[in-house]
Amino acid sequence: MYPEDGETLAMYVKRCRILLKLTQSEMAKKVNINTQSLGKIESGKTQSLNSKTRIGLAEVFNVPETCIDAIKFSENIYFLALSASFILLE
Secondary structure, three states: OOOOOOOOHHHHHHHHHHHOOOOHHHHHHHHOOOHHHHHHHHHOOOOOOOHHHHHHHHHHHOOOHHHHHHOOOOHHHHHHHHHHHHHHHO
């Protein structure tokens, strides 16, 4: 599940959780963070993620970690990271 154009980190995480049909508590367990931390991410109160959370989200959403990291910056960086991921997979 890749981010959509213009999607913030908060919007992306919440959209993916809902698509996976997970509660915040279930999602937090899968990512290995507490429910309050996930709530802060989804509400936009958390804008930067530590590596443990980035890795956990990437694994749950089945995307490269660079994809999660790039959402914090701009969509241009996201596309650059996505392109680099495809190059690495070839």
